[in-house]
Amino acid sequence: MMSDELSLAELSRLQPRDIARYLRTSGWVEAGRVRYAMRWTLETADSPARVLLPALITLTDYATRVADLLYAVASVENRPARAVYTDMALIDADTQRVIVRTNAPPGTVAVADGLTTTAGINHLLLSAATSEALGENRFVLPGKKPKRARDLLAQALLEPGSEVFTIRIPLSPISGQLPLRHMSLPEPPFGRRVSQLLYRAAWAAHDAAARSLATQDLNGFAAGVNSGVTADLCAALAALGSTARDGFAVRFGWASKWSIPQTYNRPTITFGRALLPVLTEAADFLRMRNTAHHAHATVTGPVVALRQATQNSGGTVTILAGPGSSSDLLDRRVTVHLSEDRYRQAIRAHLLTESVTFDGEVTQQGNALVMSEPNPR
């Protein structure tokens, strides 16, 4: 048996539902019934590809027919059957594939290009996970990423390839039994929410880049912030394309264990070569736009940094916003410029590890939040 060959026992464990989900998310379309199987077709550059998906797991030849399907799909995707099998069998992980074709000979990738792609994937996933963990839309993500986002990156798996880099995002299992009267499904796990945000944000960035090509207007990226577009995400996408011969694609596959809304039905996003410089520009554009005016706000919390400009001229303190602060400041660091008297009070509070409270206008400057004209409480 070849090492890549699948055993009948392995094949018989694949469920028709999981295979159908894989086919659907890979662009195949159901096209009628043949005996005990459903025919699926895929439009390709040459001619339509056809496979039969056995509908009954009780068929005597179920495993063999799954093998027929698997090898046919693998041939269409130009991937090992084992890799396709793994995608179909992993029902507890969302699968994203980044497809980058470089100038290296088929089946290989230059070491430097492989590293660039891997770093780009890391930044892409981290930006989506950070946006989801923060629960708010920002033009630029903070330098220090939330623990939840870093934890997801530590658990996600990467299968590097010569052209196809596969990312597995683990989804937490549904724990315990739902109460009988519980009518709605529990909230999807963090990993799924990150995948969904990445899908929305990547499509929004793609569409904004395509529009910008025609109009020379980058404001579509600012509008895309509501979908999760950030300067970080745009930079990561641009980095992914930097080694590509002719653009790159991101393909989304959804684990079957958690349902996915019908709106997530365009699994492949292709970033053509022309879009790549636009994405780089967009990253700079969003960083420039990252000066948002906040309404009057309150910050309460410990003083975590003190910096005096000159003797007797006041100073700057950094406060870690805790409970009692305006909700959009929570857990963020706010820089406050203080007069000499107030600066001394802040030093005292810092030494006694007491909280301080200020009201004032907060503006975002780069990644920093700065409170001006503060009034103590």
Place this chain on the structure above:
Amino acid sequence: MEHNNQQGSFGESVVAVLAAAGGYSHGKPVPDNGIDLYVARHDPDPEVDARIELQIKTTRVPDPMNIGDGVSVRLDFKRFRQLTGLRQVPAYLVAVVTPPQTAHYVAVTAECIRLNHCAYWVSLADSPVTAEMAGQKTVSVLVPSKNLLTVETIGQLLDLGIG
């Protein structure tokens, strides 16, 4: 080649010749699932595409011209079970009857190549699988002499494999 191996190889080749003569593609399934040969008819219209799978047993008899009601074949229980029940691709048991001596397998003249002797088929789809059988290593199956395997019957069996 050892006699039994030669006999098996010859039997599969005889069926392959019939499939080729009918213009059908044929080959060994991957992965190995105990099926000896698949035969397929491809058509631009997918609705007419068809495929069957064959498990081929070869048996030598003293007088190939006189096999009565048919040929009795012993199958491993596992192989027998593969041919029973609902299948997406219909499967058949084929028994190839050969002369006792390998030297008589083929006769070549300027007019023809003669393959000795015949192949017969049977469907086990409706055969019951009993608990008693499961306790046995092998199951005996009669392949009836009325089911002669020909180019035409292969075509008819393929027709049965269409949706």
